[in-house]
Amino acid sequence: MATLYTLANWLVILGYWLLIASVTLRILMKRRAVPSAMAWLLVIYILPLVGVIAYLSFGELHLGKRRAERARDMWPSTANWLKALKESKHIFADENSTVAESLFQLCERRQGVGGVKGNQLQLLTETDDVMHALIRDIQLSRHNIEMVFYIWNPGGLADEVAESLMAAARRGVHCRLMLDSAGSLAFFRSPWPAMMRNAGIDVVESLKVNLMRVFLRRMDLRQHRKMVMIDNYIAYTGSMNLVDPRYFKQDAGVGQWVDLMARMEGPIATTMGIVYSCDWEIETGKRLLPPPPDANIMPFEEASGHTIQTIASGPGFPEDxxxxxxxxxxxxxxxxxxxxxxxxxxxxxxxxxxxxxxxxxxxxxxxxxxxxxxxxxxxxxxxxxxxxxxxxxxxxxxxxxxxxxxxxxxxxxxxxxxxxxxxxxxxxxxxxxxxxxxxxxxxxxxxxxxxxxxxxxxxxxxxxxxxxxxxxxxxxxxxxxxxxxx
Structure with missing residues (x-):
């Protein structure tokens, strides 16, 4: 019995050190910044079991097997779509200012598409202005609305946006809403998801938090984009989540959140639309490629308008x-x-x-x-x-x-x-x-x-x-x- 106990102890110790050694080797084999690698190694050797669990949970960029496969599968069709978009030569800028030229060249070479011109662009700095503009655009929408937000927090003007979105769905506008599971926890615990689905809105909970799959997908990988596209012509993005700051984190002791959003009209909605379609396919497996821009999509073609390049990041997108x-x-x-x-x-x-x-x-x-x-x-x-x-x-x-x-x-x-x-x-x-x-x-x-x-x-x-x-x-x-x- 004593021999069996001793053997079990040695097997546990051997397994323990094999685990530490294998995670150490895994860290060293990954090409990452030296400070990051050193920090992980120190955590693992100072707090071995806690460090190993933390590394397996948060140390590597695991999108999950199913989503990773979708990310790989979507690129051939996405590449063909981008190739077809390049045929619309009139929407792309021919030149850039001196200060912007190198950055636009970098983005075009890495993403396969250049900056688009002829856009109308409005800067919105007040939450009320953003919400009211969004509600107005939703009310005037005719074909489709796509939204993605990290946080949708019920209350105040956010509820008015939800009501206008449901009204649009009821009159036949195809509405798709993708929200991050962790960021929009309050929303998914509220009656709003059921109400929206009953109205005909496709509501998707992105990157669901599931502790049972903590080692299969990195749980702190989040859908942090904030985008709205309406009728493939109007687009919003910026730092603002779909929240009314008067009803959001009032007990945090930091005051109301101060944000900035851009409202745009023009071909930028098309290039933002392809980002949304990639996110939608990664999350749902359903392909959603935006239509090509029509000839009347450029409100400021004569004056060139604002030249805008979209940069998207995340698993499946150009790294770094x-x-x-x-x-x-x-x-x-x-x-x-x-x-x-x-x-x-x-x-x-x-x-x-x-x-x-x-x-x-x-x-x-x-x-x-x-x-x-x-x-x-x-x-x-x-x-x-x-x-x-x-x-x-x-x-x-x-x-x-x-x-x-x-x-x-x-x-x-x-x-x-x-x-x-x-x-x-x-x-x-x-x-x-x-x-x-x-x-x-x-x-x-x-x-x-x-x-x-x-x-x-x-x-x-x-x-x-x-x-x-x-x-x-x-x-x-x-x-x-x-x-x-x-």
């Missing part, structure tokens, strides 16, 4: 493109660079690019919320402040609520707006979307919005920051250690 686009935009800056984000945990390359821009004479401003709804990210982001301040970057801490806008403005000409935060999760993991806009008029509009944010912010003083207490520095470094995992 969002990160490459941000680096290209930052290095293109010659005079001014302004960035806004609620969550700032940049890669080493992005941090280096921002600091280098400031050191070579570019006026660099970073606008962040003073209070953050994520304790981990809030502390981790502060670990980067000393290096940024030393390089000459101006850091503004927004005090008018949780600044949730994600935007980059380069030399008042090149703009990036969308759903991408400057953190590891947006850069490497989630399904995200960003618009790249080459237009000085829009750049001036975005600059005005960013100036308003700055007017409601406090400039961080480099001398005061150096004098912060030691316990704060230690806390920052502890959370910085986990930054590759955030």
């Amino acid at each position: 493109l969002i990160h490459q686009a941000l680096l290209t935009a930052v290095y293109a800056a010659r005079e001014n660079l302004v960035l806004t984000t609620p969550y700032f945990v940049p890669s080493d390359d992005l941090l280096h690019a921002i600091c280098t821009a400031a050191l070579r004479g570019v006026n660099v401003s970073l606008i962040l919320p003073k209070k953050n709804d994520s304790l981990l990210v809030g502390w981790a982001s502060r670990a980067f402040f000393a290096e940024l301040l030393a390089a000459g970057v101006r850091i503004y801490q927004f005090e008018g609520g949780l600044l949730h806008t994600k935007s980059v403005l380069v030399d008042d000409e090149l703009s990036l707006v969308g759903t991408v935060n400057l953190d590891m999760r947006s850069l490497w993991l989630n399904f995200e979307i960003t618009l790249v806009i080459d237009d000085q008029g829009f750049g001036n509009d975005l600059a005005a919005v960013q100036d308003d944010y700055i007017s409601r912010s406090t400039l961080l003083n480099a001398r005061d920051w150096v004098k912060r207490p030691l316990w704060q520095r230690i806390t920052e470094r502890v959370f910085y250690f986990f930054s590759p995992l955030l």
Whole structure:
């Protein structure tokens, strides 16, 4: 009996070390940033069982077998669709401004489609304006409505949008709604999904959270896009979830969320539509390719209109493109660079690019919320402040609520707006979307919005920051250690 017990102990110990060794080898064989690999190895060796479980759950980008197969299968038809779209030569821009040229070339070569011109573009900064514009467009819709949001939270104007969407479905408009399972938990626990389905709306719960499948698919991989397409002609995207901030996270202690959305008319709705169709097929297995743009889709063809490129990220989309686009935009800056984000945990390359821009004479401003709804990210982001301040970057801490806008403005000409935060999760993991806009008029509009944010912010003083207490520095470094995992 004692011999059997000893043998069992040795088998357990051997199995334990084989598990540690196999996960270690798996980490070393994956091509990833060294800080990220080192962080995982330290976690695994300091907290072995917890570290192994955490790595198997969150360490690799598992989309799930079924979704991964759909992602592979959809690309031949998607590639053919993009090839056919290129025949509509009149919608594509022939040239770009100097500051935007390299970024547009990068996007075209990686995604297979160039920026489209002839778009009408309106910047919306108030939630009420976004909601009322959306309700009006839904009421006037005739054929189809596609929506995807990370969060749909019932209450206030969000309910009015839901009512207008159900009314559209009842009169024969084909409505499809895709919402992230984790982000829209309150919605899926409410009566709204059943009410919408009864009205004829296709409601899809994207990336369902299922603890029974935690090792088969990465649970923190989320559908983070915010998009609306109406009649293949009108499109919305930006940082705003489908929430009325007066009814959302009122007890979080950070104030109301402050967002930015773009409302567009023109061929941009077609290129955004192909992103939605890919997401729909990955999630449901059903193919939904948008129709090609018609000859009357360009409201500003004579004046070229706003030239816009769509960048989509996530499993199944061009890898690392969002990160490459941000680096290209930052290095293109010659005079001014302004960035806004609620969550700032940049890669080493992005941090280096921002600091280098400031050191070579570019006026660099970073606008962040003073209070953050994520304790981990809030502390981790502060670990980067000393290096940024030393390089000459101006850091503004927004005090008018949780600044949730994600935007980059380069030399008042090149703009990036969308759903991408400057953190590891947006850069490497989630399904995200960003618009790249080459237009000085829009750049001036975005600059005005960013100036308003700055007017409601406090400039961080480099001398005061150096004098912060030691316990704060230690806390920052502890959370910085986990930054590759955030």
